[in-house]
Every structure is written in structure tokens, then in C-alpha cells.
Amino acid sequence: MSKKIYDVAIIGAGVVGTAIARELSKHNISIAVLDAHSDVGDGTSKANTAILHTGFDMVPGSLESKLVARGYHLLRDYARETGIAIEELGALLVAWSQEEHDNLAKLQAKAVENGYKDSVIISAADVYAREPHLGPGALGALYVPGEWIIDPWTPIVAFATQAKLNGADILLGTAVIGVTIGAHNTLHTTNGDVEAHHVINAAGLYSDEIDGVFGVKDFTVIPRRGELMVFDKLSRTLISHIILPVPSSMGKGVLVSPTVFGNIMLGPTAQNLEDKTDSGSSEDGMKFLREKGSKIAPELLDEEITAIYAGLRASTEHSDFQIRLHENKYITVGGIRSTGLTASMAIAEHVKELLVNSGLSLGAERALPAITMPNLGEAFTRPYQDEKAIADKSGYGEIICHCERATRQEVLDALESPLPPTTLGGLGRRTRAGLGRCQGFYCHSELRKLLEKK
Ligand SMILES: Cc1cc2nc3c(=O)[nH]c(=O)nc-3n(C[C@H](O)[C@H](O)[C@H](O)COP(=O)(O)OP(=O)(O)OC[C@H]3O[C@@H](n4cnc5c(N)ncnc54)[C@H](O)[C@@H]3O)c2cc1C
Numbered sequence: 001m002s003k004k005i006y007d008v009a010i011i012g013a014g015v016v017g018t019a020i021a022r023e024l025s026k027h028n029i030s031i032a033v034l035d036a037h038s039d040v041g042d043g044t045s046k047a048n049t050a051i052l053h054t055g056f057d058m059v060p061g062s063l064e065s066k067l068v069a070r071g072y073h074l075l076r077d078y079a080r081e082t083g084i085a086i087e088e089l090g091a092l093l094v095a096w097s098q099e100e101h102d103n104l105a106k107l108q109a110k111a112v113e114n115g116y117k118d119s120v121i122i123s124a125a126d127v128y129a130r131e132p133h134l135g136p137g138a139l140g141a142l143y144v145p146g147e148w149i150i151d152p153w154t155p156i157v158a159f160a161t162q163a164k165l166n167g168a169d170i171l172l173g174t175a176v177i178g179v180t181i182g183a184h185n186t187l188h189t190t191n192g193d194v195e196a197h198h199v200i201n202a203a204g205l206y207s208d209e210i211d212g213v214f215g216v217k218d219f220t221v222i223p224r225r226g227e228l229m230v231f232d233k234l235s236r237t238l239i240s241h242i243i244l245p246v247p248s249s250m251g252k253g254v255l256v257s258p259t260v261f262g263n264i265m266l267g268p269t270a271q272n273l274e275d276k277t278d279s280g281s282s283e284d285g286m287k288f289l290r291e292k293g294s295k296i297a298p299e300l301l302d303e304e305i306t307a308i309y310a311g312l313r314a315s316t317e318h319s320d321f322q323i324r325l326h327e328n329k330y331i332t333v334g335g336i337r338s339t340g341l342t343a344s345m346a347i348a349e350h351v352k353e354l355l356v357n358s359g360l361s362l363g364a365e366r367a368l369p370a371i372t373m374p375n376l377g378e379a380f381t382r383p384y385q386d387e388k389a390i391a392d393k394s395g396y397g398e399i400i401c402h403c404e405r406a407t408r409q410e411v412l413d414a415l416e417s418p419l420p421p422t423t424l425g426g427l428g429r430r431t432r433a434g435l436g437r438c439q440g441f442y443c444h445s446e447l448r449k450l451l452e453k454k
Helices: 015-024 063-082 098-113 124-130 154-165 204-213 233-238 283-296 298-302 340-357 387-392 408-415 424-431 444-453
Strands: 005-011 031-034 091-095 120-123 140-144 148-150 169-171 176-181 185-189 192-201 222-231 242-244 255-258 264-267 305-315 322-326 330-334 399-401
Touching: 005 015, 005 185, 015 031, 015 154, 015 330, 015 340, 031 154, 031 192, 063 148, 063 154, 063 340, 091 098, 091 124, 098 120, 098 140, 120 124, 124 140, 154 169, 154 340, 154 424, 176 204, 192 204, 192 340, 204 305, 204 330, 222 283, 233 264, 233 298, 264 283, 283 298, 322 340, 330 340, 399 408, 399 444, 408 424, 408 444, 424 444
Parallel strands: 005 031, 005 192, 031 169, 091 242, 192 330
Antiparallel strands: 091 140, 120 140, 176 185, 185 192, 222 264, 222 305, 242 255, 255 264, 322 330
16 A cells, blocks of 8 residues: 655644644645644643734834734634633833933834734833833833733644644644655654655754754754743732843843733743753742832732743744744744744744745635634633533532632533643643642643543
8 A cells, every 4th residue: 555645744743743733634634743842732832922913023024023013913803703811911122221212212113013002002000000010110011902821832733722622733742853855744753754745844943853854954943942940820910911121132031921821921031042951940030030129010029930941942043033934844933932822823824825836736725614712721711610501510619629619511622622732741731730839739630630541
């Protein structure tokens, strides 16, 4: 029997790879998505600050500026359509020195250049009226009402689920280790060979190494670690906007922001590393964040910390996204550094255009299966609060994780979903179970039992 040759193979099932898979699965073509990990979204995409960026502070004219602006609208609409939690908080870009204050007008002008016209400069009095718990010394702020917060995990599961329901094969635990380029591409993986006409490299931190396998050398990924602190839910009333610093060349700087899960986060740091696996937290990073936090919102530091985590941005020597069509029907989607969650759906559209340019005939678009994702947002009704859901299935009334108020039925739903989790981490990203103040001390053994039973 001859082996299946996929029309397209996508290496990487992060937010970018799964968004591409979803976009392509609108067409009647065969698609494989390969990831070394045992779950989707288990790389950089699981550890970010979850801001839906307007793109107001991008480099005007860059590909990133274009795709973030477009991706913002696409993801916003998609979240509303599928029930993914979003909160329309708005951001305050706070000036703490005269120099930063002088810069606000330039940032506002840059926002307009990026197509974002709604930002306004507000006085110190306005800043404190909006955010009474900020530390002393704020001189004013640029208010950017369109910057919102989003559940960062559910979009990935939603993208992959729709792609899978429309026929894509999601091949997890499948690391690409080599390629043979011939009449078509043969990807050598830890799970045997996968053959495909077109290959898309969405391998995040490893996109330069996959490029190397294809004989391409356009950039080097420099892992840039971002460490974050997550404060207990009791701190949530302290801050009601995303509090941003005036940006520097190392990125967006340290922010304080509510999360849709009902916490406050402080971070991220920005430290270039050599090791692409070093996503641990450091003493220096925590010290740095405490210093920054004590200036921005001193009362926050009296609150308890629920979790600390770190993510690695796939930065490169270039400031823009590195998305290129190469020979051999091979496309690189690299350098998706700090805005990949927001830009993901627009990146997918852009890659689709490149695929067409490389000779792939897509045919007509067909509908994607409609899906409704579980709401993980604290601002919206959760199953344990929903009498109708509980009357329908009593498991929604049985709380299994008391810190996050995740119920047994939500866990069962996740385990029975088209793309079930295989680890406690994956289960947590689908239900919030085990991610709260006790970090699974009380519920992990029960969750593990359910996971193993499945
Ligand atoms: C601290 C931090 C804060 C951020 N904040 C925001 C934010 O607020 N808003 C926003 O929009 N963006 C934010 N981002 C950026 C965003 O998280 C990333 O741009 C995005 O997650 C990148 O997704 P990806 O799919 O390209 O990479 P990944 O999620 O890393 O996916 C790549 C996948 O490729 C797989 N892979 C790699 N090599 C191989 C191989 N050889 N074979 C098979 N599979 C392979 C990996 O296992 C991985 O799952 C932030 C990032 C960080 C680190």
C-alpha cells in the first residue's frame, strides 16, 4: 500500500501552528500537524502574559504591525464566537519620569501610524482616579482602551479541535529530526516518516534548527526568558487595567495585569539565554520583579503569590517576524516573539497566501464545524454557578478543585473531548483544575486517577 502524502505538514502545534492548521482545514486538503510534545500548546504558547494587543506600539510598516493589527480583530471575534474568555480592560502606559512623560505624545503618534487612533494622554489625577492603588510618582499615562486580556490556552485547543474535526491529523509526541527532499518532502520523525508536498515550520524556539535541516539560514533564535509572578485572587481588586511601562528596545517591559482567571500577574522579565530549555525561574528575576512591582503597585507585594512561571520568547537578531517562502515548497514562520498569540490567526491567513504562491491549489472554502469552548474566565458564569448545567449533569455541581472551582464534569468533558489532555498540565489548561492557590495539593491525586482511567 502506498504511504499517504499529505498536502501540507505543519511542524509545531503551538498557537501559530494550530491557527495555520485551522485556516487550512477550511479547504479540502490533507494536513498533518506534528509536535514533539504530547499536547498542543505545550511550548512557549503555554506561558505568556495573555494580552490581546492592538499593535499600537509596533514598528510601523513592519509585518508584525500588520499581522498584530489584523490578528487582534480576528482573535477578538473568534473568542466571542466560540466562548473564549476576554475582558475589555484597556491599558495605561504609565510615565514615571519626565522623560517617559515626554515620550507619551510620540507613542500616541506611533499608535496612529500603526492604525490605532483611540489612545489618549491622561493626567496624573486621572491615572490615580482609575487606579488608586498605583505607587506614588505617576506623571500621566497613555490610555489605550483596546488592549484587553484573553484566556491564552483555549484558542490553541479550539484551533486544533476545529482542524481535527475537519480532517487534519494531529500527530503528538512526534519530533522532526530530519528531512529528505525529493519529489516531495519526507520528514523523519521519532515516530517514523511523514511525507508531505508542502512543509510549514512553526517550531517556535526551534524554527532556526528546522531551517537548518532544510538547508536554510536566515536567523538564529535567541531564547529570551520572561519570568512572571501570579498573585492570589484576593489581590484582584487592586488593579483594573493593564498597567504597562513605556517600552524599551528589550521589549514591552514589566507590566501588572489582571488575568481572566481572576489573578494579578507581574512580569515578564527579559533575559537573553543560550539554553532553549531553561524555562525555570531565577532568584535574580524574582528580585527584579519585586523591585519593579514595589514601584508600580506596592500593595500588591503584600499579597500571596499563587505561582511563578517563565516563558521563552523566540527572539532573533531581527526585530520583525521571520515568515518566508523558500524553495522545495517550504515555509518558515519564525521569530514570533512577543505577540504571537494576538497575531496567530492573521499569521495563518498570511501563510495561506504564501502556500498558494508556492503552487498549492486550495479549492473552495468549506465551513468549519461550529464549536463552543468551555469558559475559563472568572468574569463569566462558570459551570459550578450554572443551575441549568448542574440540573442537566450533576457533575457540574461537584467541585473537584476548590481553589479554581473546577468541577468533576468539566474534567470529564476535557477527557472526552476530541483533543483530550495527556498530562495534569494539559488538563489544567483546559479546566483550571490544579492551577490555584494550593497548586494541586488537594486535587492532583483525584485528577491523576481520572486522567489515568482515561
Ligand atoms: C513571557 C511571554 C509573554 C508573552 N506575552 C504575550 C502576550 O501578552 N500577547 C501575545 O499575543 N503574545 C505574547 N507572547 C508571545 C506568544 O506567547 C508567542 O509568540 C507564541 O506563543 C509563539 O507561538 P508558536 O506557536 O510560534 O511557538 P510555540 O508555542 O513554542 O510552538 C512551537 C511548537 O513547536 C514544537 N516543536 C519544536 N521543534 C519541533 C520539532 N523538531 N518537531 C516537532 N515539534 C517541534 C514545540 O514542541 C512547540 O510546541 C509572550 C511570550 C512570552 C514568552
